[in-house]
Amino acid sequence: MNGKWSLLAVTAMMAFTLTACGGKSGEPASQTSGGSEAQGETVTLKFLNISEYLDSSEFKAFLERFEAKYPNIKVDPVSVPHEQYINKRNIMLASGEQVDLIWGNGVEQFDAINKNFLMPLDDVAKEADIDMSADFGDFKPDKDGKYYRFPIQQNNWMLYYNKKVFDDAGVPYPDPKVPMTWDEMAEVAQKLTNLSGKDKVYGMFYNNWGMYFYGYGSQLNNGKFYTDDGKVNIDAPEFKRSLEWMNDVMNVRKAAMPIAELIQNNTDFLSYWNGNYGMVVGAQWYAQLAATKKEQFPRDWKAGIAPMPVPAEMAGKHMNWSSIDSLAIPKNAKHPKESLILAKEYVSDYTLSTGALPMYTKVTKDKYFENLADALKDDDITLEQVTYLFGGDPDVVNVEEKPVLGAPQEYESTFLDLISQYYTGAETVDAVLEQVKVKVDNAIEEQSKQ
Known part of the structure; x- marks a missing residue:
């Protein structure tokens, strides 16, 4: 966001x-x-x-x-x-x-x-x-x-999934407590994808927001978006690995909509609810939509929730982008x-x-969890799941969702302006990350003089 x-x-x-x-x-x-x-x-x-x-x-x-x-x-x-x-x-x-x-x-x-x-x-x-x-x-x-x-x-971020898409593909639902790894999510997304029908079904939905590209890397390096001397760290190996993972899902496995099409269609996060996607990583507002906006976004399928994916190195941990x-x-x-x-x-x-x-x-908090679970009961989502995923787990590992220290507005906007060049094949990932680093380091330097 x-x-x-x-x-x-x-x-x-x-x-x-x-x-x-x-x-x-x-x-x-x-x-x-x-x-x-x-x-x-x-x-x-x-x-x-x-x-x-x-x-x-x-x-x-x-x-x-x-x-x-x-x-x-x-x-x-x-x-x-x-x-x-x-x-x-x-x-x-x-x-x-x-x-x-x-x-x-x-x-x-x-x-x-x-x-x-x-x-x-x-x-x-x-x-x-x-x-x-x-x-x-x-x-x-x-x-x-x-x-x-x-x-x-x-x-509070988690994995949302379309139970009908899983059922149609014959794929088991995600575990309600044990998170998938990102690599497992890529494999599941590929199995769910069906581009041959009248309406394309992509295994994974994403938004054109920074965390969908670098968030996996933030989990790996504990949100280290800046170097110790306050410069940009987006070219770190962990963030590069994160960006390459998305490229694999989008352009190799064809399990997510190409970014040029996503941008051209003005796709927003509400688009997930048209039913043509298997999974999306999202914060609590997705559940709020599932619970209360069924007349505005009618659907013939049930939603499920599970912990957000984690890197293989963090397997079994409950993590959150903070x-x-x-x-x-x-x-x-x-x-x-x-x-x-x-x-x-x-x-x-x-x-x-x-x-x-x-x-x-x-x-x-207790009354909040109870009311939310009651609103989600038609999706067979339980109070235990809601409490665990919506802020009731004291052991959740929080990492930074996005860069917020030096020149944060410039950091995020520059990254999003340039990242599509990598996913459309116009630039290599290294070239894009270097451009982001140079531009934002300059902005940080300028702001330090103010």
């Missing part, structure tokens, strides 16, 4: 209204009292976020609850389509325009940190009764020992304390109402 998956993922969000921290259905999960805040002068917060979130019915309902709870805090949503979001954010923050709270994925928020747009949250968090080191699990400071991000959720969406307060915010109160309520109330599990530890 560059951040494109965040745009698409929200269209798949669940419309659950879950009970958390003992509250009634539809009430905010946070335990923050609105009384003291309600007594002060009325302030208005400018909240910059993508339109795919702000324009949703879930957000509008949340805003009504929030402003009723905090009558002295009004919210002015600034809604921007995700493909325009980063440019709009940069213009607003660089010009000094007042913005009180901004949303972003890992790449976007670290880009803002590197551009010196954000204020550290440590002091203002204490005013808002938030412990940044304890209230979000194992969440580490972002830079120089300070926190700049208020975490929303960590994505990426954290978050909220942050720009330096030019007028009302930092009230902004963090909005952030806390957004995470524990709005996020939960969409069917996503917040990282905020003051929100209970």
Whole structure:
């Protein structure tokens, strides 16, 4: 998710209204009292976020609850389509325009940190009764020992599969607890592929997002996207091996759609649900779609879930690509304390109402797992599977999903701009990776001078 998956993922969000921290259905999960805040002068917060979130019915309902709870805090949503979001954010923050709270994925928020747009949250968090080191699990400071991000959720990645495609090919379903290796996945994808019929069936679906090409390598080298001196490490052997694996699946085994066709067709992650694919690696938003959007995406097949594939060297381990969406307060915010109160309520109330599990530890998890399992029961997905794969396994091995430190926006966009040249045969993998390294190293150098 560059951040494109965040745009698409929200269209798949669940419309659950879950009970958390003992509250009634539809009430905010946070335990923050609105009384003291309600007594002060009325302030208005400018909240910059993508339109795919702000324009949703879930957000509008949340805003009504929030402003009723905090009558002295009004919210002015600034809604921007995700493909325009980063440019709009940069213009607003660089010009000094007042913005009180901004949303972003890992790449976007670290880009803002590197551009010196954000204020550290440590002091203002204490005013808002938030412990940044304890209230979000194992969440580490972002830079120089300070926190700049208020975490929303960590994505949980897994393997989704089409049981009908497996049945038609006579292939056993993936094990619900033991992950396939990537090599085993390639073999299974080839067995599932049928390109001779009226509708092509590819064994594997993928998105034109970075992790689908380099994510296998991140598992191998523990997310080492940068060298020890802060330069680009994308030409490391582990990432090259990852890219070559995808080339084998796509161009040798013919078990995934050619990248030129995928791009030309404007294929997005929703396309998986047309039923012509056997497997896809995806985060929790695929299950949310499976559970709640059956009328929008009708299907005559059942979905299954299993652990995401791992390299042979990690066989048997439960692994996850770790990426954290978050909220942050720009330096030019007028009302930092009230902004963090909005952030806390957004995470524990709005996020939960969409069917996503917040990282905020003051929100209970058990009811979330139970509701999600109930929504997926028609696919014969059990509570045990949901709990294990959607954040309930304390032993899961998390590795970086994407580069987020030096020039993260340039790193991801440059990689995606150039990688298709390898998969279409125009360039060798070594030539492409060298070009990415040179361009992004230059961007890192330029940003270090700012």
